Amino acid sequence: MSVKSDEATDDEIKAYEKGIKADEMTRCYILASMANVLQHQHQSMTTAYDMFKSLKEILGEQNRPVKHTVMKARLTIKMVKETLVREHVFKMMSLLNELKILNAVIDMESKVEMVLQTLPDSFQQFCLNNNMNNMDLSLAKLLNEEQTAKSIIKQQDPPAALMVEKPSASTFKLKGEKKKKAS
Structure with a gap:
């Protein structure tokens, strides 16, 4: 033709x-x-x-259920204590890439925030520092910062904020037990 x-x-x-x-x-x-x-x-x-x-x-139209499944996985994921930070962030990056392929539009700041929300409580100070200092991180920079934070957290044995003195049994009065007078 x-x-x-x-x-x-x-x-x-x-x-x-x-x-x-x-x-x-x-x-x-x-x-x-x-x-x-x-x-x-x-x-x-x-x-x-x-x-x-x-x-x-x-x-x-098949994108919609797939996007829903990926978003649900993203929202329910939480880093397990024994997991390596690198593995966890790579998993999060993979989920975010799947959403991008499915035409979900998520800005970088929101992506970083999504990853921060999945971290365990031991990263609470790290997340607070990120938010307070308005750190402008890419996911790659966040990965490096989290690995540094993880090594610092590991060095604290146990972390100072978590040290609690265990009370002795004699400190508590059992129900129905009367106080004994010292002779």
Whole structure:
């Protein structure tokens, strides 16, 4: 299928024919990668763009349940105490990338906040410092900062904020027991 016109130059005609050939190749690749049912439905379409629009209509709505599942996983995840910070942040980055692929728009500040919310209580000071200092972190910088914080947290054995003296049994009076007078 070529278009020749008195107004078109030889270069324009060649570019047009090259575009037609590229579109035909693209249609072949699309058809070859489809299931038989979809092939039959799309083989009469004249352009790859028409195929793409049709596939988007057919498959486009499948993003919604997938996006919901990924978002639910993101909202319910919490870093387990024994997990390495690096593994946890990579897992969070993976979930956030899946959401991006599904066309969810999340700015960097919100992504960092989402990761901070999944950290255990031992990172409370780290999160507070991040919020108080309005640190402008990317996920990669956050990963490095969290690993540094984790090594500091590990060095505190046990953390000072968590040290509580265990009361002795004689400090408490059992119900129904009378106070004994010292003789």
